[in-house]
Amino acid sequence: MTDTYTASVVGASGFTGGELLRLLNGHPEFEVAQATSRSYERKTVGHQHPNLRNMDLRFTDPQDLESVDVLFAATPHGVSMERIDAFQDAADTVVDLSADFRLSTEEQYDEWYDGHDRPDLLEEAEYALPEINRDNLDGADLIASGGCNATATILGLKPLFDADILSGDEQVVVDVKVGSSEGGAGGGAASSHPERSGIVRPYAPTGHRHEAEIEEFLGLSVSFTVHAVDMTRGAAATCHVFPDGPVKKKELWGAYRDSYGDEPFMRTVAGGGGVYRYPEPKAVAGTNHGEVGFELDPGNRRLVVFSAIDNMMKGSAGQAVHAANVALGLEETAGLEFQGLHPVGAP
Amino acid sequence: MTDTYTASVVGASGFTGGELLRLLNGHPEFEVAQATSRSYERKTVGHQHPNLRNMDLRFTDPQDLESVDVLFAATPHGVSMERIDAFQDAADTVVDLSADFRLSTEEQYDEWYDGHDRPDLLEEAEYALPEINRDNLDGADLIASGGCNATATILGLKPLFDADILSGDEQVVVDVKVGSSEGGAGGGAASSHPERSGIVRPYAPTGHRHEAEIEEFLGLSVSFTVHAVDMTRGAAATCHVFPDGPVKKKELWGAYRDSYGDEPFMRTVAGGGGVYRYPEPKAVAGTNHGEVGFELDPGNRRLVVFSAIDNMMKGSAGQAVHAANVALGLEETAGLEFQGLHPVGAP
Amino acid sequence: MTDTYTASVVGASGFTGGELLRLLNGHPEFEVAQATSRSYERKTVGHQHPNLRNMDLRFTDPQDLESVDVLFAATPHGVSMERIDAFQDAADTVVDLSADFRLSTEEQYDEWYDGHDRPDLLEEAEYALPEINRDNLDGADLIASGGCNATATILGLKPLFDADILSGDEQVVVDVKVGSSEGGAGGGAASSHPERSGIVRPYAPTGHRHEAEIEEFLGLSVSFTVHAVDMTRGAAATCHVFPDGPVKKKELWGAYRDSYGDEPFMRTVAGGGGVYRYPEPKAVAGTNHGEVGFELDPGNRRLVVFSAIDNMMKGSAGQAVHAANVALGLEETAGLEFQGLHPVGAP
Amino acid sequence: MTDTYTASVVGASGFTGGELLRLLNGHPEFEVAQATSRSYERKTVGHQHPNLRNMDLRFTDPQDLESVDVLFAATPHGVSMERIDAFQDAADTVVDLSADFRLSTEEQYDEWYDGHDRPDLLEEAEYALPEINRDNLDGADLIASGGCNATATILGLKPLFDADILSGDEQVVVDVKVGSSEGGAGGGAASSHPERSGIVRPYAPTGHRHEAEIEEFLGLSVSFTVHAVDMTRGAAATCHVFPDGPVKKKELWGAYRDSYGDEPFMRTVAGGGGVYRYPEPKAVAGTNHGEVGFELDPGNRRLVVFSAIDNMMKGSAGQAVHAANVALGLEETAGLEFQGLHPVGAP
Known part of the structure; x- marks a missing residue:
């Protein structure tokens, strides 16, 4: 060639x-x-x-x-x-x-x-x-x-900015769950199999550096916490968003379609039947795909956005x-x- | 006898x-x-x-x-x-x-x-x-x-009420991670090993019934989301709390000591060295212990509270x-x- | 097209x-x-x-x-x-x-x-x-x-027949370890995540039907036992072989090279450095590759053959x-x- | 006191x-x-x-x-x-x-x-x-x-010697599966979570030192191979035994009852219904119990003995x-x- x-x-x-x-x-x-x-x-x-x-x-x-x-x-x-x-x-x-x-x-x-x-x-x-x-x-x-965790977060939230559902002043909590490959091949006691398997471990409770990327590219300050869980690949960001006014599901579907409808690697998954109803790292493991999805919690005026990638790939x-x-x-x-x-x- | x-x-x-x-x-x-x-x-x-x-x-x-x-x-x-x-x-x-x-x-x-x-x-x-x-x-x-998830949440937040750090009007996001035993022995496709292993799955994105218990016994409305992760036992609640005023670490240590210093099953874990620096389900698996801990995020005026129990035991x-x-x-x-x-x- | x-x-x-x-x-x-x-x-x-x-x-x-x-x-x-x-x-x-x-x-x-x-x-x-x-x-x-388990076994042992190291009369014990996808999507209590995770479970102690395929295509009766272990994909066959006479490593390398040197999906892995020194299901997961390897145990006049495939793919x-x-x-x-x-x- | x-x-x-x-x-x-x-x-x-x-x-x-x-x-x-x-x-x-x-x-x-x-x-x-x-x-x-692996093996086979079903001259293959705690707290690349999780890895294909204990205390040379699998605790020994003459189930039940009927930590599990029909490390995890069991394979004149312990406890x-x-x-x-x-x- x-x-x-x-x-x-x-x-x-x-x-x-x-x-x-x-x-x-x-x-x-x-x-x-x-x-x-x-x-x-x-x-x-x-x-x-x-x-x-x-x-x-x-x-x-x-x-x-x-x-x-x-x-x-x-x-x-x-x-x-x-x-x-x-x-x-x-x-x-x-x-x-x-x-x-x-x-x-x-x-x-x-x-x-x-x-x-x-x-x-x-x-x-x-x-x-x-x-x-x-x-x-x-x-x-x-x-x-x-960065992997920034990528997962930005991909989840960006359509809300594109559609003016978020402006950047809102309260947003991002609770991320990641696999062990984020720690790299080096190892150490905390990464050893007996200590690392089966965990839910707050490994960056506050102050994770990826906040800086999110702030720069979304113009949004987020309350960011990262947990290590038992998988090797994968980053799942759950974004708890409190928009100023009421939001409808139809608007959200529109926002995600407008932002990602033509993107070759993005898909929106929100409800529907079967076992995999929302974004999951397993569904994109080994691929360059990102999954995003959402659910409304009107009682708390909350919008929950889910985003999943393979941290080694899309991340x-x-x-x-x-x-x-x-x-x-x-x-x-x-x-x-x-x-x-x-x-x-x-x- | x-x-x-x-x-x-x-x-x-x-x-x-x-x-x-x-x-x-x-x-x-x-x-x-x-x-x-x-x-x-x-x-x-x-x-x-x-x-x-x-x-x-x-x-x-x-x-x-x-x-x-x-x-x-x-x-x-x-x-x-x-x-x-x-x-x-x-x-x-x-x-x-x-x-x-x-x-x-x-x-x-x-x-x-x-x-x-x-x-x-x-x-x-x-x-x-x-x-x-x-x-x-x-x-x-x-x-x-x-209920298991309510227990984890209530145990994490109660000392903040006892110490008047929270009054019940604050914004609180609770992001829970649970093991597969919460689904019971019944099974079903979503609980089968090939589908259930290695997951981070939003299984109760909003509207989980344990919100009612938390509301009744803490007098607090929480934005509550539950994820299934790869463990059999365990519930870990991460509570993202936004108190009205500034809070100091010393105050928090005092609050948790006042509430749980004499409790036989509660311990507070917040930083320190070693691999296990915060509450983790692994550290209490099989026991009736609960672990609670916290970290401050002053930039976001946020207090993060971690709570871990064995859902089959303390839960x-x-x-x-x-x-x-x-x-x-x-x-x-x-x-x-x-x-x-x-x-x-x-x- | x-x-x-x-x-x-x-x-x-x-x-x-x-x-x-x-x-x-x-x-x-x-x-x-x-x-x-x-x-x-x-x-x-x-x-x-x-x-x-x-x-x-x-x-x-x-x-x-x-x-x-x-x-x-x-x-x-x-x-x-x-x-x-x-x-x-x-x-x-x-x-x-x-x-x-x-x-x-x-x-x-x-x-x-x-x-x-x-x-x-x-x-x-x-x-x-x-x-x-x-x-x-x-x-x-x-x-x-x-069949997946038969495939793993046949691939491991066939070069020994091609090279006349085995004739079919020898004592051969095959101890297989498989993942949960072999049970299919159906589920049932034994396949539920709480019961199935972390196991070493004898699920076909004797009389597995794949013995028939091995017997037909290798002309060899094997003592065959299958264990379920904690993975989703993968079958690893450990074949404990007792050849009639002494065997040398060089002969074995020759046998595997002769049988598989030109095969696009087979590779021989036996010793060498690094973490992955022998065939492992992880190394072929998701692929159509098969790995085979071996080790000699002269004190017991034994030859141990390892074979690993993804049961969903090569299997x-x-x-x-x-x-x-x-x-x-x-x-x-x-x-x-x-x-x-x-x-x-x-x- | x-x-x-x-x-x-x-x-x-x-x-x-x-x-x-x-x-x-x-x-x-x-x-x-x-x-x-x-x-x-x-x-x-x-x-x-x-x-x-x-x-x-x-x-x-x-x-x-x-x-x-x-x-x-x-x-x-x-x-x-x-x-x-x-x-x-x-x-x-x-x-x-x-x-x-x-x-x-x-x-x-x-x-x-x-x-x-x-x-x-x-x-x-x-x-x-x-x-x-x-x-x-x-x-x-x-x-x-x-030693843990020797213990699992000796406990499985000893009743066969006590009952004169084995004399020590027979061919015996022992295929052991162990958890990551056997590697100790030290760690290293092979023990890191990303490399160690989900494996079936031949980690002592031949020549494991526990053979010496088995030989000394049972008077039996065994063909011994140890695999690492995805658990933290546990050792499961599958012993493929070829007795000289025919053996009946009743004899085996008798042998295990005679040896272990009064032992406070031993139990025999062989068939029966339910999910756990044979010895499994999960069933004894955290305890000092050992489980032993067996199955006959008359077509191959083989007796398969299963033995499971927690390597950190009984081991x-x-x-x-x-x-x-x-x-x-x-x-x-x-x-x-x-x-x-x-x-x-x-x-």
Whole structure:
């Protein structure tokens, strides 16, 4: 294929890096040229990612970057801002999956993170969620793929802003439930199977950094709490919203249809019969789909919005590939067609 | 032992009934005289409850009630109000684990349930949570053991009322996560292992009936949503509270200590080190303990309260035995000393 | 596409039927013309299979079969032998996923099942595992897709026969561990989440019917025991083999390479570093891959063979599509390219 | 209580140490005088073991051992043989839960472990399983509590030796399935929740050291393979036995009744109705009970024996307390009365 783009994955031995390898390997327009790992240099990618045992590729030193069309950085927060010049030297398009370029101002990084080394690049970087920022992604050089919990929340609430049901002044509580892959491959006592299985654990009771992304891209302050539950993949955001005036179901269906009716990866699930009546992580596990839905609680003047994604896919690697597809003018769904499984256990 | 009380369990083949059998069998002051089951008459109790294989007892016909000191009814909602005369004929003290006698007025049953057959008894019945209603339980004839999700919520929020941090007019969102035993032993497609494992499923998005108990016993309207997650036992309530004025941590520690410092089954867990920093269902699985804790989110003027119980124990059978202990003037912790396990999987 | 084959799935609301719909929907050479279900007629396929919510198709009455190129029957045992004439009237190629046409003689059905209604068709029917029977599948009219536990076992042991390490007279114990999807979508108390989660349960201690397939296609009597464990998908067969003479590792690597070196769906995993050193169901979940591996125990003159598949894929729906690909002369991997996920929870 | 024995737990921050604390704390005849931990000195025991948050005790330096009646050592293999003099100086009775004193000869330690520092003590040390060695435990000074997987296997097979159904020359395959607590609290990549959940993983395909205990105490060489599955507690041994002659069910029932009819912690489960027809780890989780059962496979001249224990209890801490009860002449079941839970998730 003469038109194939070359891609590298920096930080390819981690969970997100492995997911990028899987997606790019199955992508009709990409060829994986390099997968780097400090700890597993010269090992096959299958050594770390058993699903990729058929893939004939070995990890290389992250200091020796090959020249490629697109570089995906799946490194811990802080690495990309330090190595961004090397990344941009190596590739025309850089897609960063960390938080390093998601926010727009140095002040935000001072408030939510430990400051920023390269504030000069913050304006240039484009935030991906394609669903809220598609136009800016076209031809972008530096793309900051959104955070998983922020993505779930923004996808759930955005149609309410589009439809003027929310203005940004309302009280909104977001109670998120996430799987263990959010903790990464590193481990530690809290992530060990005996301690981590079967839990409902408040792991970010308040002050989660993804609040900053939600505030920037929705213009909304949210009361945000994240719980760890027993699944490996998945993020489910339950948004308890208190709109100013009464809202009708028909309005809500209209709002979600207007925002997502043409989106290839979004679907609205609200009631109906069967076992799966609302968004569920299981229904989208392994896919780049997002599910959103809602229910009204008139007695409390409350609107409950449910949103579910696979944190490894729509919440990181899938979203990054989606954004690269948009940036390069490819078919948006290219390489992201997997429909998910049923039944599936703890996804 | 001449002082032993005889007890019967009606509806003993269900999950809650089995838990009652286990507790009463190990209780120093009770002797199980009868365990009834419509479906499993003449089978050993171990046939349904493998942990009770050592117990030499067979299910009998629920229509043939023996005369006992205390009758525990672990039947589906609606059965107790129908059979209450027979229950009271058979026993001096009736402890009902269903919702049939929890609320005080017929109007509430009209609003939240399908009305009530025996409104004449509603005033006589005493609600158990011992932690909020201990004095009324002493010598009570008819005790209505509280609902699991209501119990978790009430235990979390009550100290805030006792300490005048909440008055009842505040906005409170309660986001509950529960295990599969809440669905009972019956099953159905949604409860089957392939469909139920690994889920975060909104199973009562709005309008859960336990709101009525919370409203009655706290005087507070809550925005209540229940999710099913992958565990068998356990209910964790996250209460997002917006007090009128500023609240300090010291005040909160004081409030929880004042309310629960002398309670044998309550402990407050809020921060500190280690893996388990807040209340978790795993930490109380199998026990009659409740854990409560909190965190402040000053930026959002929010107070987050966490509460965790074992829905089968503190949320039903354990609470019922605790109430019976109070009613009969026994040691409150009698038969309820089990400290729980570590590690434990999905509890 | 003028060359597309039309396909129908009979029994499409069950787990295996849903998996067939997913695979055929994503298959470049198939178009799904019909999905039948007695219980869910007129419901969308997404009502039963949440991963297929994007698929615009409704279940129809199984009595009204459309004329198609290939009919896949995912019905309970006994249905296909009763309806085979209707199936063959409707389609040139019938792929049956039940046990109805797997064995060759009426005597076997008398011994292992409740006899057979259509023994006249047993000779015509071709057993699929493509890995052992590829040549006979080319152009076949009636294909009997292999049983999941038999498939895992046969795939593990076949190379030992090909390489004359086993002759069929040896003592072989096969201890299988399977997920809950093997029980189907029906449910029942033993399959309910509270009873089924976290188990190691001997569910077919002896006399499992898949012994018959193993005996027929390997010429080997095996001591076969199946345990249910806590996963949704997956079958792992541990074969404890006692060869007559000494065996070396090099010989074994040779045997597995000779049998599977060119097989698109098989890989051999035996030792090496990392977390996943032997075949594991997690490593193949959602895929049509099979993993086999081995270890020697010279002190006991034992050879341990491990084999892992996804029972829903390589063990049923994936294998059926693979067989159809072979029968129609298509690319063998068409529609079966999914590489699986890492990490994945209980698959 | 003037008659209470004082006890210390060395290595009390690990899983087994925590279980010992729980058991001794609830034991009517013991008082916990000391709990040591190198890593968590001065922390409360509840810091590591959330179920023990109510216990008023802090970890102390393992080098400063108090004088007690009984010292329980829950340290990694190798520590006890190094510190045994200090242990015996501190306590009249030492119960070691590691492998350091289980085998009788230095040769065995040379073969299966890395030799032994104190072979002079091997003869003095008494192996506990009380079920096979009760008489020797009475008054013993140094007790070596048996290994979990060996315990499950020995308990399953011993009645067959007692009844002369097995002589020790037969072919026996033991296929064990264990939970994640066997790996201890340490963790590591293979034990992290994303990698460890939902697995069927051959973690000791051959050569497991517990073979040595089985060989010593049953006089039987077994072909032994251990798999890790998704539970936290539990060990289930499936023993595939090939007796020389025919065996009848009645004989088997007799054998198990003769061996275990009077044992307070053993029960035989073989068929019958209901969901739990054979031994299952779930049915004994948290308890000191062991379940054994069997099924005949006449076509293969095979007898399948099932055995299930909680590896943390009957497989280590519970067994150690049981042995101490025997050694001190206490009621055997003292402190070990917990009956287990139903339902329980992944135990």
